[in-house]
Amino acid sequence: MLTTKKLMLALMFGFILFVAACSDDSTTEGGSSDENTITVWTMSKALKDFVPQYEEEAGVNVDVQVIPWDNAHDKLLTAVASGEGPDVLQIGTTWVAEFAEASTFLDLTEYLDDYDNLADDNFYESAIGTTKYKEQTIGIPWYVDTRALFYRTDILADVGYPEGPATWDEMINASRQLAARGDEQYAIDLPTTDPQFPFILAWEQGWNYEIGNGADNFQSKGFKEAIELHHLFYEEELSQTGEGKEFFQAFSDGSKPMFISGPWDIGMIKERAPDIEGKWDVRLMPSAENNKSMMGGAHLSIFHNSEKVDKSLDFINWMADPETQVEWYKANSELPANLSAWEDPALADDEMVSTFGEQLKSTQPLPLIPEYERLGQEILTSLEEINRGGADIDQALEEFQTKAAEILDR
Amino acid sequence: MKSKWTPFLFIGPAVLLLIIFSFVPILIAFGISFTDTNLIGLANWSKINVIAFDNYADLFSDKKFLESIGNTIFYVIIGVPLAVGSSFMIAFFLNLIGSWLASTFRVIYYVPSVTNIVAIAVVWGFLYNQEYGLFNYLLSLVDIDKVPWLEDPLVAKLSLILLAVWKSNGVSMLIFLAALQAIPRVYYEAADIDGANRWQKLIKITIPSMSFATFFVTVTTLIGWLQFFEEPFVMTDGGPLNGTNSIALFIYQEGFQYNEFGYGAAASFILFAIIIVATLVQFKFRKSDQTL
Numbered sequence: 001m002l003t004t005k006k007l008m009l010a011l012m013f014g015f016i017l018f019v020a021a022c023s024d025d026s027t028t029e030g031g032s033s034d035e036n037t038i039t040v041w042t043m044s045k046a047l048k049d050f051v052p053q054y055e056e057e058a059g060v061n062v063d064v065q066v067i068p069w070d071n072a073h074d075k076l077l078t079a080v081a082s083g084e085g086p087d088v089l090q091i092g093t094t095w096v097a098e099f100a101e102a103s104t105f106l107d108l109t110e111y112l113d114d115y116d117n118l119a120d121d122n123f124y125e126s127a128i129g130t131t132k133y134k135e136q137t138i139g140i141p142w143y144v145d146t147r148a149l150f151y152r153t154d155i156l157a158d159v160g161y162p163e164g165p166a167t168w169d170e171m172i173n174a175s176r177q178l179a180a181r182g183d184e185q186y187a188i189d190l191p192t193t194d195p196q197f198p199f200i201l202a203w204e205q206g207w208n209y210e211i212g213n214g215a216d217n218f219q220s221k222g223f224k225e226a227i228e229l230h231h232l233f234y235e236e237e238l239s240q241t242g243e244g245k246e247f248f249q250a251f252s253d254g255s256k257p258m259f260i261s262g263p264w265d266i267g268m269i270k271e272r273a274p275d276i277e278g279k280w281d282v283r284l285m286p287s288a289e290n291n292k293s294m295m296g297g298a299h300l301s302i303f304h305n306s307e308k309v310d311k312s313l314d315f316i317n318w319m320a321d322p323e324t325q326v327e328w329y330k331a332n333s334e335l336p337a338n339l340s341a342w343e344d345p346a347l348a349d350d351e352m353v354s355t356f357g358e359q360l361k362s363t364q365p366l367p368l369i370p371e372y373e374r375l376g377q378e379i380l381t382s383l384e385e386i387n388r389g390g391a392d393i394d395q396a397l398e399e400f401q402t403k404a405a406e407i408l409d410r
Numbered sequence: 411m412k413s414k415w416t417p418f419l420f421i422g423p424a425v426l427l428l429i430i431f432s433f434v435p436i437l438i439a440f441g442i443s444f445t446d447t448n449l450i451g452l453a454n455w456s457k458i459n460v461i462a463f464d465n466y467a468d469l470f471s472d473k474k475f476l477e478s479i480g481n482t483i484f485y486v487i488i489g490v491p492l493a494v495g496s497s498f499m500i501a502f503f504l505n506l507i508g509s510w511l512a513s514t515f516r517v518i519y520y521v522p523s524v525t526n527i528v529a530i531a532v533v534w535g536f537l538y539n540q541e542y543g544l545f546n547y548l549l550s551l552v553d554i555d556k557v558p559w560l561e562d563p564l565v566a567k568l569s570l571i572l573l574a575v576w577k578s579n580g581v582s583m584l585i586f587l588a589a590l591q592a593i594p595r596v597y598y599e600a601a602d603i604d605g606a607n608r609w610q611k612l613i614k615i616t617i618p619s620m621s622f623a624t625f626f627v628t629v630t631t632l633i634g635w636l637q638f639f640e641e642p643f644v645m646t647d648g649g650p651l652n653g654t655n656s657i658a659l660f661i662y663q664e665g666f667q668y669n670e671f672g673y674g675a676a677a678s679f680i681l682f683a684i685i686i687v688a689t690l691v692q693f694k695f696r697k698s699d700q701t702l
Contacts, residue, residue, distance in 0.1 A: 073666075073667075074666065077449065077452070077666075077669070080449065080452060080453045081452045081453065098449060098669070099449070101449070101450050102449045102450045102452065102453035102454070103453055103454070104453070241561075242540060242558060242561040243540065243561065244540070244541060245541045245542075246541075246542075370449075370450070373667075373668065374668050377668075381652070384649070384650065384651055385651065388650060388651060389651050410446070
């Protein structure tokens, strides 16, 4: 009796081991144990249908896992905490410092020369600026985006600016006329939830964030001027404080004839407001001391403990290729980070897209500090207190500086 | 096989799961609340510093946190009586009317409780919309100006309360309904013989007989409202001017949006303490009216 029991147990144990061994490969998350597969985490759904081309060329399997932007931060966080990440991952420019500080990425500096498409001078200078963190190269630019001014050509022509306002002075002048058209008529919809926007305004006033200076940066004149400029639009009701009408309707009926946004809205307007075709255009940001906009977009990076660095680099090299970059633009309307890709007719012949290309040359990377996200949110809070809550600018700025110092010292 | 270990065998698995998934995380969070753990510390444990009570001290000088506590108290004071009262009324009237109608309405009142909060947010977002919302349209018919449902800090708080009461009615209503149906008929028959009217029956029989159900619903509702999270999270994200931020949402923002795990954990222990105190106070009151 006893021996049969033991035999049964042994058999069962063996069976369990067998099952475990079989399922091992398919269940491990992230870095797959299959020698010929690399795992890629991305927030771009279109990538899944895009990689087969590469798989054929290179004979490598690319396992694309799509994460929605909303969950991406959490997912990356768990990957950092557990050390179980993919081989290649997409990273938004504003998250670079935060995750780099937690040593999430492999330093690519020593590999750059071995691949044709990875050299720095292939890309927009400020895009490269966002890939360098504390003398490490944490990723390769994939696509870029920036902000520019969308405006209604017909309505702006009525107030004397058929080409759109070129400077902030012209902008204020035009806006006053536009707001004077009557009740519920505004000039421009400023981005209220975009933490990048206050920085853009401040750069244009000649301000710049110097990492060594910490919270003192926010004491400079340029920064205050930016806040005052922002407030002017709400004080004189050139912009609406609340959400108001559905935005694309407001743009198409002319009650908000200008807004500042990124390249994705070109397609959105065509789709949502088809009846104003030909009556709107995109132009470079209005300038004060300069017309700098932000450098946004995403990079491709390699997770710090990936075992397939060579294959991953080869994949990134393919993604950075000018031809691939144009194809990617055609597939997903995301703008190439690679400079020579912009010479392709698909981009060069599209006037609105080229405007973004032009604007990209006048961009600035956001401060590469892990506290950036937090600071941006605090600026937005202060702006809300000033514009909506009626707080005094000097006082609100002072409070913001104290807060900033606290955040940066933590 | 009967031994003194037998009972432990039965409750063992449940207790084990509770320990692993409830008590241990609470203890870990408690530990974390005394450190400056953030994303960097998570990746490299050697960078975590123990900072004793600094997090707690910082919290009590953090304007945003104090505002969140204020908002949460506002939610509780207005929301809890409203939620308990309205679900009691619904249950009471459903108990009066005919059976098929009652079950139809039971479904109608229960559906919000099982509907996904995101779907609710989309629909209510339209109802509350200042330009085209149904509410403002109805008000415009009787010449009332546009109400800034979600754009004014005070009105937004009330709007969220309305939404949350509507959503939470279903569950409490079912509990009240069950309690109502468990009251022995003989009480009412005796009252009828004595010549009691409806009002007297409600005050002297129905409400006292339901004291336990009321107690249970009040305690759970209060805890739920202290942890008020989903509604501000999906509808207003704490704005405008931080007017709808709750403690639970504050914890989420600190812990998961800004990765200040230590700070978030400390805030969550303050919330924990508030809930414990609020619940104990209710039990205390409960003891004093045990005579019923």
